[in-house]
Amino acid sequence: MTEQNTIRVPQQTRSIEKKKRLMDAAMAEFGAKGFHGTNAKGIAKGAGVSVGTFYAYFTDKKAILFEIINQHLIEIDQSIFKTLTRKMDEGATGREVIGHIVKLGHEAHHHSPELLRVMLSMQYIDEDFKEYAATEFNGTTTKLSKFLKTMSDRLRITDMEAAAQVVANAFEETMHSVATGQPHVEQDRLYNALIDMTSIYLFKDPDAPLSHPSQDN
Amino acid sequence: MTEQNTIRVPQQTRSIEKKKRLMDAAMAEFGAKGFHGTNAKGIAKGAGVSVGTFYAYFTDKKAILFEIINQHLIEIDQSIFKTLTRKMDEGATGREVIGHIVKLGHEAHHHSPELLRVMLSMQYIDEDFKEYAATEFNGTTTKLSKFLKTMSDRLRITDMEAAAQVVANAFEETMHSVATGQPHVEQDRLYNALIDMTSIYLFKDPDAPLSHPSQDN
Amino acid sequence: MTEQNTIRVPQQTRSIEKKKRLMDAAMAEFGAKGFHGTNAKGIAKGAGVSVGTFYAYFTDKKAILFEIINQHLIEIDQSIFKTLTRKMDEGATGREVIGHIVKLGHEAHHHSPELLRVMLSMQYIDEDFKEYAATEFNGTTTKLSKFLKTMSDRLRITDMEAAAQVVANAFEETMHSVATGQPHVEQDRLYNALIDMTSIYLFKDPDAPLSHPSQDN
Amino acid sequence: MTEQNTIRVPQQTRSIEKKKRLMDAAMAEFGAKGFHGTNAKGIAKGAGVSVGTFYAYFTDKKAILFEIINQHLIEIDQSIFKTLTRKMDEGATGREVIGHIVKLGHEAHHHSPELLRVMLSMQYIDEDFKEYAATEFNGTTTKLSKFLKTMSDRLRITDMEAAAQVVANAFEETMHSVATGQPHVEQDRLYNALIDMTSIYLFKDPDAPLSHPSQDN
DNA sequence: AATGAATGAGTATTCATTCAT
DNA sequence: TATGAATGAATACTCATTCAT
Numbered sequence: 001m002t003e004q005n006t007i008r009v010p011q012q013t014r015s016i017e018k019k020k021r022l023m024d025a026a027m028a029e030f031g032a033k034g035f036h037g038t039n040a041k042g043i044a045k046g047a048g049v050s051v052g053t054f055y056a057y058f059t060d061k062k063a064i065l066f067e068i069i070n071q072h073l074i075e076i077d078q079s080i081f082k083t084l085t086r087k088m089d090e091g092a093t094g095r096e097v098i099g100h101i102v103k104l105g106h107e108a109h110h111h112s113p114e115l116l117r118v119m120l121s122m123q124y125i126d127e128d129f130k131e132y133a134a135t136e137f138n139g140t141t142t143k144l145s146k147f148l149k150t151m152s153d154r155l156r157i158t159d160m161e162a163a164a165q166v167v168a169n170a171f172e173e174t175m176h177s178v179a180t181g182q183p184h185v186e187q188d189r190l191y192n193a194l195i196d197m198t199s200i201y202l203f204k205d206p207d208a209p210l211s212h213p214s215q216d217n
Numbered sequence: 218m219t220e221q222n223t224i225r226v227p228q229q230t231r232s233i234e235k236k237k238r239l240m241d242a243a244m245a246e247f248g249a250k251g252f253h254g255t256n257a258k259g260i261a262k263g264a265g266v267s268v269g270t271f272y273a274y275f276t277d278k279k280a281i282l283f284e285i286i287n288q289h290l291i292e293i294d295q296s297i298f299k300t301l302t303r304k305m306d307e308g309a310t311g312r313e314v315i316g317h318i319v320k321l322g323h324e325a326h327h328h329s330p331e332l333l334r335v336m337l338s339m340q341y342i343d344e345d346f347k348e349y350a351a352t353e354f355n356g357t358t359t360k361l362s363k364f365l366k367t368m369s370d371r372l373r374i375t376d377m378e379a380a381a382q383v384v385a386n387a388f389e390e391t392m393h394s395v396a397t398g399q400p401h402v403e404q405d406r407l408y409n410a411l412i413d414m415t416s417i418y419l420f421k422d423p424d425a426p427l428s429h430p431s432q433d434n
Numbered sequence: 435m436t437e438q439n440t441i442r443v444p445q446q447t448r449s450i451e452k453k454k455r456l457m458d459a460a461m462a463e464f465g466a467k468g469f470h471g472t473n474a475k476g477i478a479k480g481a482g483v484s485v486g487t488f489y490a491y492f493t494d495k496k497a498i499l500f501e502i503i504n505q506h507l508i509e510i511d512q513s514i515f516k517t518l519t520r521k522m523d524e525g526a527t528g529r530e531v532i533g534h535i536v537k538l539g540h541e542a543h544h545h546s547p548e549l550l551r552v553m554l555s556m557q558y559i560d561e562d563f564k565e566y567a568a569t570e571f572n573g574t575t576t577k578l579s580k581f582l583k584t585m586s587d588r589l590r591i592t593d594m595e596a597a598a599q600v601v602a603n604a605f606e607e608t609m610h611s612v613a614t615g616q617p618h619v620e621q622d623r624l625y626n627a628l629i630d631m632t633s634i635y636l637f638k639d640p641d642a643p644l645s646h647p648s649q650d651n
Numbered sequence: 652m653t654e655q656n657t658i659r660v661p662q663q664t665r666s667i668e669k670k671k672r673l674m675d676a677a678m679a680e681f682g683a684k685g686f687h688g689t690n691a692k693g694i695a696k697g698a699g700v701s702v703g704t705f706y707a708y709f710t711d712k713k714a715i716l717f718e719i720i721n722q723h724l725i726e727i728d729q730s731i732f733k734t735l736t737r738k739m740d741e742g743a744t745g746r747e748v749i750g751h752i753v754k755l756g757h758e759a760h761h762h763s764p765e766l767l768r769v770m771l772s773m774q775y776i777d778e779d780f781k782e783y784a785a786t787e788f789n790g791t792t793t794k795l796s797k798f799l800k801t802m803s804d805r806l807r808i809t810d811m812e813a814a815a816q817v818v819a820n821a822f823e824e825t826m827h828s829v830a831t832g833q834p835h836v837e838q839d840r841l842y843n844a845l846i847d848m849t850s851i852y853l854f855k856d857p858d859a860p861l862s863h864p865s866q867d868n
Numbered sequence: 869a870a871t872g873a874a875t876g877a878g879t880a881t882t883c884a885t886t887c888a889t
Numbered sequence: 890t891a892t893g894a895a896t897g898a899a900t901a902c903t904c905a906t907t908c909a910t
Contacts, residue, residue, distance in 0.1 A: 008894080015894080034342050036253055039879065050896045055881065121341035124334045124397070125251055138401050156417075161402045162410035169394060170387035170414070177386060181347065184355050185378045193379035197387070200373075201414040225869090232869090256904055258872095267871045272906070442873075449873080468776050470687055473900060484875045489902065555775035558768045558831070559685055572835050590851075595836045596844035603828060604821035604848070611820060614775070618789050619812045627813035631821070634807075635848040659890090666890095690883060692893095701892045706885070875907080886896080 008056045019057050021047040023071075026064045031114030035065065035122060062126070069119050069129075073136055076108035081143055088211045094154065094203035097210060098195050105171060106191070109179040117180050141168045148202070156204050167198050224280075225273045236274050238264040240288075243281045248331030252282060252339060279343070286336050286346075290353055293325035298360055305428045311371065311420035314427060315412050322388060323408070326396040334397050354389075358382045365419070373421050384415050442490045453491050455481040457505075460498045465548030469499060469556060496560070503553050503563075507570055510542035515577055522645045528588065528637035531644060532629050539605060540625070543613040551614050575602045582636070590638050601632050658714075659707045670708050672698040674722075677715045682765030686716060686773060713777070720770050720780075724787055727759035732794055739862045745805065745854035748861060749846050756822060757842070760830040768831050788823075792816045799853070807855050818849050 010016045025046030029038040040061055044054040058064040080101060087100050109116060122129035145164035148155060157163040174194050178187050199206035225232065242263030246255040257278055261271040275281040297318060304317050326333060340350040362381035365372060374380040391411050395404055416423035444450045459480030463472040474495055478488040492498040514535060521534050543550060556563035579598035582589060591597040608628050612621055633640035659666065676697030680689040691712055695705040709715040731752060738751050760767060774784035796815035799806060808814040825845050829838050850857035 018894090036342070040881080041879085051881080052883085052896055053894075056894070060880075117341045121338045124338035124341075125253070130398070134398060141401065157410070157413070159406055159410060162406040163414075165394075165402055165407060166387065166391060166410040166414055169390035170383065173386035173390035174383060177382075180341070181351065184358060185382055189376055189379040190382060193374070193376060193383040196374070197380075197383055197414065197418040201417050257906080258904075261872095268906085269871050269908085270869085273869075277905075452873090470776070474902075475900085485902080486875055486904085487873080490873070494901075551775045555772045558772035558775075559687070564832070568832060575835065591844070591847070593840055593844060596840040597848075599828075599836055599841060600821065600825060600844040600848055603824035604817065607820035607824035608817055611816075615781070615785070618792060619816055623810055623813040624816060627808070627810060627817040630808070631814075631817055631848065631852040634852050691885080692883075695893095702885085703887085703892050704890085707891080711884075871908105871910080873907105873909095875905100877904100879903085880901100882900085883898100884896100886894105887892105888894095889892080 007059060010057070018047070018049060018053070022049065022054060022057055023064060023068055026061075027068055027112065027115055030065060030068070030118045031112060035061070035118055035125075062128070065118065065122065066128070066132070068115065069122075069132075072111065072115065072119075076105075076111075077136075077140065079108055080104045081147075084147065091209045091211055093207045093209055095195060095199040095206040098199050098202075098206075101171070102191050102195055105175050106178070109175045113179045113181075116176065120176065120180070137168070137172075141165045144168055151210055154204055154208070154210060155202055157202055163202065167202065170194060170198060224276060235264070235266060235270070239266065239271060239274055240281060240285050243278075244285055244329065244332055247282060247285070247335045248329060252278070252335055252342075279345070282335065282339065283345070283349070285332070286339075287349075289328065289332065289336075293322075293328075294353075294357065294360075296325055297321045298364070301364065308426045308428055310424045310426055312412060312416040312423040315416050315419075315423075318388070319408050319412055322392050323395070326392045330396045333393070337393065337397070354385065358385045361385055368427055371421060371425070371427060372419055374419055380419065384419065387411060387415060441493060444491070452481070452483060452487065456483065456488060456491055457498060457502055460495075461502055461546065461549055464499060464502070464552045465546060469495070469552055469559075496562070499552065499556065500562070500566070502549065503556075503566075506545065506549065506553075509545075510539075511570075511574065513542055514538045515581070518581065525643045525645055527641045527643055529629060529633040529640040532633050532636075532640075535605070536625050536629055539609050540612070543609045547613045547615075550610065554610065554614070571602070571606075575599045578602055585644055588638055588642070588644060589636055591636055597636065601636065604628060604632060658710055669698070669700060669704070673700065673705060673708055674715060674719055677712070678719055678763065678766055681716060681719070681769045682763060686712070686769055686776075713779070716769070716773065717779070717783070719766070720773075721783075723762065723766065723770075727756075727762075728787075728791065728794075730759055731755045732798070735798065742860045742862055744858050744860055746846060746850040746857040749850050749853075749857075752822070753842050753846055756826050757829070760826045764830045767827070771827065771831070788819065792819045795819055802861055805855055805859070805861060806853055808853055814853065818853065821845060821849060 123133040339346040358381045460477045557567040773780040792815045
């Protein structure tokens, strides 16, 4: 009702640690019971603080989930695109680069499969999360699209934007299916198929080194 | 999901119609407000019956959602595989058959995008739905896998099961992104990319007719 | 959040009785603990029903207080103006009629002094109650004003509206001070003073009979 | 209202100023949001100090409201009775003196109508405030009563105490209705009626000068 | 078969007050 | 003296489910 509710922005070491404890506890709770099964009281208890303290750091349980997910996605995103150019400089082929992305993506998704489930469900339930996920995904495909454009002469495809999105979709869904659960087929066969499909699709020659494009011409 | 109470199995015409009314009302409610925003009272009201009647036909709101989704998926599944063989007999190429699947899938997913969202969220929230979705998806990939095996000599790929799943994944996610959301790229470009990717991946020659395999040998 | 909350309008005998029980319990609670000290749970408990039942009959505690007060004011209002004309026909003087009003007002205010306190506080706290009280008071003064106009030739005063309001104010406050508590002076002396003040103010001759004005002229 | 903790009685200039700042902030908060809508944190924030500091100066929010109201009433009370004798010495009539009181009362009540509302509501809600208001009102009527006794030979009325209270009641309520609300009749007509009613009631000749009573006899 | 009144555990959130720093 | 982080009891309100009629 009143607008004097200020959310605590921790500067002190103790406060920062308390906020972290809350986020860790929240992650555990969300992972175990889902969004609707989790409540502020439980999170606070898990973190060893009072409900009041929870509400001092976060406006509500949606806010804390948001912050948790945000932090994770930032980590994932960074980890994927960071090493790509280095790989290429090492003379990796298209197929190898794709394989590397699969490996990184796999690791990222397996950081916390439980949380991943919650995150995935939220984008279908909540408008804010939907929007956030869309923006996030958009960012990823844009990066991928740009990445593809830097090597356009090695590519089969011409519509880079569409390709980036379709490939990202295939990656997403396959990662999720592996991370959240039911692998009807062993993970390696699945990843091999994924690598094969996207490599064949994207590259003129998936097994040629990607770097030093000038030399090939 | 246990059936501790006797749930009415309608034999009478009036009962069947009442059950249908309940399911229609439920679909509308779930679509508009999501699973957690919907309650039994609202569904009953929408169907013009009492809460008691609702509970006479369904154990709880999960049960009615289950039944609704089940019905839809059956329809979708049938619509996709029904016409495939006919297409092939008409001399369609691999690319054309894939294109046909995309068209059917698109229609199916756009039958009720709202409900689709609920369905998608539920598989991340609820164990029963997760299991169901897995089985369903498994069924689809199995069918696809079998379908691929009937034309193995025309295919690039060798691991049919893995291919079926990866292709199904790419389809799923792309359909969903179009159905539930903000397409960053126009739908047609996306679908073309999807068709291109999967055709190139699956077939030795995506533009050769699939039928009469004996002739080619 | 959802708008399917329908407030139960009792038609059955049992329901009507339940609603009455709730209102009686609420009156007791409000009287004893004031508005902010009372909660739905307590009212329900007092009425021997569950909280849910409370909320089935009333949207919130404000609503039930409103209904209680409304009922009381209707009773008060009716009791005051009902017998006035009869008194006049019996040849009562202005002073006697005023005395009669004081008597009726006193009875009305003493129906439930505790509730009166709550009612009075609410008009200063809550906008809806303020508005309601204003309307109600307006109604009373309007009636009084009309009543005065029927005997304008017997009156000293010329601005009937202003007189009606000032007289009503004097009545109100004196009634309240007697009903809610601290009589620094005995009630009868106070009422006599009130009668004296308003009679002298309103009438040319407070001790002449009010009826049959034609005869006097 | 018990003082279990040591409440700071400011002697230092800085402390006095801090207390004033708190009271000013509290007035603003109470006026804007009422008693129940206001909380210690908000007041402290408004005063630019910490909650702890608030509790160092006041036991709770009731205490600060008490102090604020007390200060205001003292001011009002003084302003009303201060100039009365002077007016009389200037040869004012009874009606003119009453008119002067109305003017002063009006000004006093309009100092902070918002706070007035809070004050009025509190006397119906809280026992301590009720008692305080009673005492305060008692004081006013006692003063008025004494004032009247100094001019008993000019008065119609004989029961000075009762008259003082009834007149005070009429004043109170009319002032409040003007200050807090929707005047159904213009303020001037209302005040004129009030002056007329009380003058006619109190004085033998409302239009004769009050001073030098000996000369008249 | 159908109704819908009744239940009450459960949930999110606030805020007066304390107390270690 | 002053701070403001921390506490946790308390509150309004909802909704899945039952069961007497």
